Amino acid sequence: MTAVKLRPRWLVRGDIDGFFGLALDNLIQILLIVGLCQGVLGFSAGLLYGRVLPGVALSLLVGNLYYSWLAYRVAAAEGRDDVTALPYGINTVSLFAHVFLVMLPVKLAALAGGAGAERSAELAWQAGLVACLGSGLIELAGSTVADTLRRLAPRAALLSTLGGIALTFIAIGFLFRTYAAPLVGMLPLAIILLTYFGGVRFGLPGGLVSVLLGTALAWATGLVSWDSARFAAALSPVGFYLPGFWLGDLWAGRAALGAYVSVILPMGLFNLVGSLQNLESAEAAGDRFPTAPCLAVNGLGSVVAAVAGSCFPTTIYIGHPGWKALGARVGYSVLNGVIMGALCLSGTVALLAYCVPIEAGMAIVLWIGIVIAAQAFTATPPSHAPAVVVGLLPGIAGWGALIAKNALRAAGLATPDKPLSAALVAQFRLSDTYIDGAFALEQGFIFSAMILSAITVYIVERQFGKAALWALAAAALSWVGLMHSYQWTPTDTVILLRPGAAGNWAIGYLLFALALLYAQWAKSRGMVNKP
Template sequence: MRWFQRGDIDGFFGLAVDNLVQLLLIDALCRHVLGFSDALLYGQVLPGAAVSLLVGNLYYAWQARRLGQALGRSDICALPYGINTVSVFAHVFLVMLPAKLAATAAGAADPTTIAWQAGLVACFGSGLIELSGAFVAERLRRATPRAALLSTLSGVALGFISLGFLYRSFARPVVGLVTLGVLLLVYFGRLKFKGGVPGGLVAVALGTLIAWLTGIAPVGEAPAHGHGLQLPLPVLGPLIEALTGDMLWAYLAVIVPMGVFNVVGSLQNIEAADAAGDPFPTTPSLAMNGLGTLAAALFGSCFPTTIYIGHPGWKAMGARAGYSILNGVFATLVCLTGTLAYIAWAVPIEAGMAIILWIGIVITAQAFEATPRAHAPAVVIGVLPGVGAWGAMMAKAGLRAAGVDGTTSAMSPALVPIFQRGDVWIDGAFALEQGFIFTSMFLAATTVAVIERKLRQAAAWCFAGAALSALGFMHSYVWTPADTVLSLSPAWPFVQSYALMGLVFLVAPLVTTRSDGPAH
């Protein structure tokens, strides 16, 4: 298996766009929400992110090549890897911003530094959970039906990837639909451009050209100056200071569920890779992810890494090991040289959004193709929570756009009856949103067990849902001025509901008889 193959160019463009989106998001949130100075953002946060991205991408490229050599194959695709999008929002809005506001209220001289230290603690804690989870996750993987793991990813792919970029494509149809047409030709039509030019390169180049011709690009004003080369340096002093204070305990309610969320999400992506024919070992794959997150915290980044969704799509593009190396080098250069602002100015996200949309489509299709046909209903049930959680996020975005932003009007339980008058049960959407990864997995696994008439197993999955609801990892939320956020307090209605649902399955053999007719 060679280090680089032609398909790695296509894979690189797709994965690089995905990582670039996260870096642009970090740049915007740190500067505009948290008020980080250029020295802190470009001198500490982004160099720390570069370390975590480089070590992980190089490892997963090496891992893919090693697996290819062990199996005697040349078609192994490295696990995609990057910064965790969900954690970016969680750490900014649930850890760093509250820390800054509390420090400001207390009259601290430098609230942004305190916010940064709180982010380091959250990132370090998440890394420890990810690293520890690597040694027990394989048992969870063996006990969980493939339909439960893959359908969970499909819900995320449909809601948070496909639908979001579909909206964006139709908002910019000249770029979005034209570049989508290029990808359909290459990846679904299995056609090649003459001269061997990669389809992903054609799509991004064409999208960039159209964006400039139609005025979408350049984006904003041209950067006035660069920030020079910024080498990553350890931040052990600030991290130890934050860990020995009260920040760890203050934000444990966010750190623990987000760490567990990252472990489960990465585990599901390893299962997706296995379903696509690449059987990566669970423990070292997850352990490297945890080490990458720890490296981020040790060098100044507040944002955990993850094994990305999308392996089947990159593999279908022809990506192997080299795309991971190229992505790691690209992200490192962007973070260390301060060129992120220039890229954002010249190459709008619209130029590469069709690639991300296509990845979501492939992931969703895989959930049906790689599971037994009889399990299709379980896949559908597993998809629904992810789409529902995305819908809850859209509802919140609509409320903020209408003025519910924590300054003019507060989000509160008073909104529930207003939504219900339009037959929108928003309280159910907000409850579903919290811990939806677990909800999706449990419901799909329960459905598979029922389809196979393993009713005790179905009951066990329901009781697991009751347990996580009791711990506050699922469905438990509190109202804040601008959001509903996870609360590690028992969600008693769901504890009771899952327990009763499990009881139904335990009692079922006593009150039902077997039917061999067709399923309806």
């Protein structure tokens, strides 16, 4: 008997569901860009719709079309029809980092120096271009060594890190939003769970049914209502905007590369490691893609974004197993790139957001978070379950630190008039909350999650020498400031990159390594139980 090779198709039914999920995720990022660029940075409509969003469109097309083509090639080569393209879009973490840690400081410094509002916004945009370019170049360079890292890191170390992000920054946020608007959010959530966990069919794709019902409920319950002024504002940017090439502005903003390397370098490294973890997640779901080309195109997308006017890096998204479980294959990525690109080039993003609120489709993204967190346990050996739990903790801590700072801002603190300071630590400890530990774990939590999980895997496997090497790597990253180091600013705690920045943590990891080396010696003396 010979195996029958299946021929892949460019579009299947599941691609419609996959498109709604991925497009919603990308739409959220684009709406964040619009809101932050206009509300925080003061970008004019011409700067936002004429330069930034066309650059976003081009970068989305580059990655989505490449990963679709690659999935088709892999499916054809392996004689399969179930290969799912890697999801791709705007990097959420980098989006916030570039706005608040690079672009806003440049704008405020320019205003303080006497520049007008328009010129200050222009300088902030140029600094954002440089940050985006730097991040892309780091990812391009890192693609040459990523395969080695992938071989060295246990699967639990890679997947548990994604699980922590999925539980906190994806799932819990949308769960809160669902229960904040239960009349709108609960029914779409039920449709998604019934469709993808219960196997129930509704005649149309479950994702589409969920979005349509959510939209209808949002309008019927008054969560969204007609407002002629808001509609006119959403309609005004509609037009056609071609991407430009802004090499001169990149050169003009080059000073930001040195001034903000403490943001650009770790974000580039985090994006590289995060993309590597997402490739491991895809392989665990049954789709193996070549590491170096995938990461190189990932970096290339960010380079294209910077050259074409966008300040925001792109990345391989968390969530491949979720899209695969939806039945998405190749076409969902093509649809996402083309339609999101068209929205950015036509200025219709605000109009769409007015008609279809996020509450209408957030159940899909919540489900994706659940699937990713579950995969960290199901795709690893049962004995590695403790390592998965350990790997979840830094991400949960990072999310907790973010929530704590948001709560302080809501209470009128963490402002230039009432700045954050180390004095808050003692106040938190009165309620037995060691917030300084959360702030330390927040910085570089992608690294610390992977390292702690890897150490735990090798302890479970009684390979204490390998665990010690991971502990030494943690000490090195802490010493240079890529993990656990932070400094107080009036409104936030931000990473501090310099030798000895997280010296106490570096010493702690060295002591950890010594304990592991003792365990290796004890093993050689027969003093260790077998696993």
